Amino acid sequence: MSEAQAFAAHSEQSGLAPFTLERRALRPDDVAIDIDYCGVCHTDIHFAQNDWGMTQYPVVPGHEIVGRVSAVGDAVTGFRPGDVVGVGCMVDACRQCEPCQEGLEQYCIEGPTLTYNGQDRHDHSITFGGYSEAIVVSDRFVVNIPEQLDPAAAAPLLCAGITTYSPLRHYGVKAGDKVGVIGMGGLGHMGIKFAKALGAEVTVFTRSENKVDEAKSQGAEHVIVSTDEAQMEAAAGSFDFMLDTVPVQHDLNPYLALLRHDGTHILVGLVEPIEPALHAGSLIFGRRVLAGSLIGGMPETQEVLDFCAKHDITCDVEMLDIHNINAAYERVKQGDVKYRFVIDMATLKGNG
Amino acid sequence: MSEAQAFAAHSEQSGLAPFTLERRALRPDDVAIDIDYCGVCHTDIHFAQNDWGMTQYPVVPGHEIVGRVSAVGDAVTGFRPGDVVGVGCMVDACRQCEPCQEGLEQYCIEGPTLTYNGQDRHDHSITFGGYSEAIVVSDRFVVNIPEQLDPAAAAPLLCAGITTYSPLRHYGVKAGDKVGVIGMGGLGHMGIKFAKALGAEVTVFTRSENKVDEAKSQGAEHVIVSTDEAQMEAAAGSFDFMLDTVPVQHDLNPYLALLRHDGTHILVGLVEPIEPALHAGSLIFGRRVLAGSLIGGMPETQEVLDFCAKHDITCDVEMLDIHNINAAYERVKQGDVKYRFVIDMATLKGNG
Known part of the structure; x- marks a missing residue:
């Protein structure tokens, strides 16, 4: 056991x-990591505020973690001290069920162990996340950060990145496909980058005429103001595809009408009941x-990092002193960040 | 031009x-058909009663048509007088759009010409359906009825059959898959037969304990009473798949929870808004x-008939004198038919 500031x-x-x-203390398969950077995901805020009624306090949020290996357990062969590594939304799963065996640990039948506010499968302690100077994680849930990537800007790839990359890959988005991206926050701006890198023609949907230039600067070839009926x-x-990153209830019907036959509308942000009601006819006719789609499994989380290295993709980030985290949360709630806060963990250590 | 009784x-x-x-009068690509049998689809009732506010009276319903070719236009090479043929829900489409070129005329961008209450693309007359002694249809929308099939029991394959066959094929249902069939009417009982013929392990969902034996007699290996929470x-x-044939609003959420990860819930009966609200989380987690899915295209409509001939599948039918059609409609509305009425058109000709 050792203490860590958080x-x-x-x-x-x-x-x-x-x-x-x-x-x-390290188990045989454990990797100890000194955290350098941790992204700030909206989910962190939901847990800190107990918006979903499932928070166990104290909660240390953070599941977009990048750092350097400080030590490894006896059985670890894939990582060595000094390696730059990442940890995302999960730190364990049952490892036995069909999804786990397929490398889809996020769909583990028992439920994966979340990086924070989860329950360790061995000692039943509550897990603490990445707003911390250190973390210990089983090697299966640790990924390599390619050296070509800026480690700070790579941190949000562990959640915002994989969440948007995974469904685009699963559904086989390819050159020439027309992809719409709904929402232009942390997830949406990553979706634009991935869809473009896969060769798709990308249209961003925004509710405001004011965001048209911003969407184009993000790489969208077309922008549609969703409030403009014409x-x-x-x-x-x-x-062909609609990547819907909007995390609050919204009317899906106008978007379903934009799909061609056999088109697919992919929800990655919404976990609420779908209201207004979805028209079944919109699915049947066409x-x-x-x-x-939910984040991605561990093999695909490594894949997205390698894909980003190859295609020179990272997240657009604003660096944050951890002492300003509460103000940053308020700005995230206002949508006032382009596009992800990343905590520089040196600010914690310097004042720990 | 010629007169026909209907x-x-x-x-x-x-x-x-x-x-x-x-x-x-026959156009070059037309096939004239003397109708022997026509299935009674619930859609016929909706149109006869103008439930959807789009009926143009007089309406001659019927889109599960089997008969014999009486004459063909000059350009027709695929059919000859005497051939036993079928006509389903469509009699034309634009033939130019991408879905049409893919043989998915049901998703024609302009909308296919429906067999009844549609508008002919040439003379703009309203189309009349199969409750008639004769019909004239462009050859692209005529299919061959394999000689192995009882022509009366084959008629419902043109709608109830293709509607359930098409999505099972599109989604690649295969041996060993676990398929649930929700609803046990004209569509549901065909879904059971097709899923079994494709090698799936079939479970029927029924709201009533009283229907368990009936479901098993239809070939279901398992029956779940959907009102029994345990x-x-x-x-x-x-x-792996849920084939949902229920044509009225129902709560999808309990069924989504029954799907494994990557499972698919297929709606073929519902065209209403989905209420109670669908939980987006049920899609994301898993x-x-x-x-x-809507009927099937013309190539696949021929395919389902050939599949049925090969696998000795037809619809369970109750033969009907057309003079009893109004009483039959009342019975369909009560769910009191196993599983499809088929009009014996000789009863029309005998009293025409």
């Missing part, structure tokens, strides 16, 4: 504050598909 | 009554898919 929320309204936690009607039946 | 509805409440209609919970996460 930031934790202690109640629904407390905000985040310094916290000292215990890191477990623009929406002109696009009817023309998309053999359209509504699909969901 | 049955038509003349207003929302009129019911069906004898009607004399004009059949067009039975539903025991099946969680175990199905990468599940909600899909729709």
Whole structure:
């Protein structure tokens, strides 16, 4: 066991504050990591505030973690001290079920162990995430960060990146496909980059005329203002895929009408009931598909990092001093970040 | 032009009554058919009663048509007088768009010309369906009825059959897959037969304990009473596909929970808004898919007939004198038919 400095929320309204936690002694398959960077995901805020009623306090958020290996357990062969590595949303799973055996640990039948607010499968302790100077993780859930990538800008690839990459790959998005990206936050801007890198013709949907230039600067070839009925009607039946990153309830029906026959609308941000009601006829007439997708498995999480290295893709980030985390949360809630805050963990160590 | 005897509805409440209609003179690609049998689809009732607000009276329903070729146009090479042939839900389409070129005329971008209550693309007349002694249809929309099939019991294959066969084929249902069939009417009982013929392990979902024996007699290996929570919970996460033939609003969420990861829930009966609301989380956690499917294209409509000949599959039918059509409609509305009425058109000619 060893102590590590971290930031934790202690109640629904407390905000985040310094916290000292215990890191477990290394198990044979464990990798100990000194954390350099951790992305700030909207999910962190939901857990810190207990928006979903499942938070166990104190909670140390953070599941977009990049750091350097400080030590490894006796059985670890894939990592050595000094390696630059990453940890995403999961730190364990049952490893036995069909999804686990397929490398789809995110769909583990027992449920994967989440990086924070999860329960360790061995000692049943609550897991603490990446807003910390160190973390200990089983090697199966650690990935290599390719040296070509800026490690700070690579951190959000562990959640925002894999979440958008995985469904584009699963559904076989390819050169010439017309892909719409709905929403232009942390997830959406990564979706644009991946769809373009896969050769697709990318259209960004935004609710505001003011964001057209920004969408184009992100690489969108076309921008449709979703509140403009004429623009929406002109696009009817023309998309192969719609990557929907919007995390709040919204009407899917106008977007389903934009899909061609056999087109697929992919939800990656919404976990709420779908309201207003989805019209079944929109799926039947056109053999359209509504699909969901959750992060990605460990092999694919390594794959997205290698893909990003090859295609020179990282997340657009704003570096953050961890002492400003509560203000950063407020800005995330306002959508005021382009496109992801990444905590520079040196700011924690310097003041720990 | 020639006259044909038929049955038509003349207003929302009129019911069906004898009607004399004009059949067009043969165009070069036309096939004239003397109708022997016509299945009774619930859609016929919706159109006769104008449930969807789009009926143009008089309407001659019927889109599960089997008969014999009486004459062909000059350019027709695929059919000869005497051939036993079928006509389904469509009699034309634009033939130019991408879906049409893929043989998916049901998804024609302009919309296919429906067999009844459609508008002919040449003379703009309203199309009349199969409750008639004769019909004239362009050869692309005529299929061969294999001689191994009982022609009366083959008629419902043109709608109920292809509607359930097409998605099972499109999604690649194969030996060993676990398929659930929801609903046990005209569509559902065909879905059971096709899923079994494709090698799947079939479970029927019924709301009533009383229908368990009936479901097993239809070939289901397992039956789940959907109102029994314990039975539903025991099946969680175990199905590859759910073929949902229910034509009225119902809660999809309990069924989505029964799908394994990457499982697909296929809607073929529902065209209403989906209420109660679908939980997006049910799709995201498990990468599940909600899909729709509409009848099938012309190549696949021929394929299902050939598949049925090979696998000795037809629809379970109750033969009907056309003069009893209004009473039969009431029975269909009560679900009191196993599983499809088929009009013996000799009853029309004998009393025409």
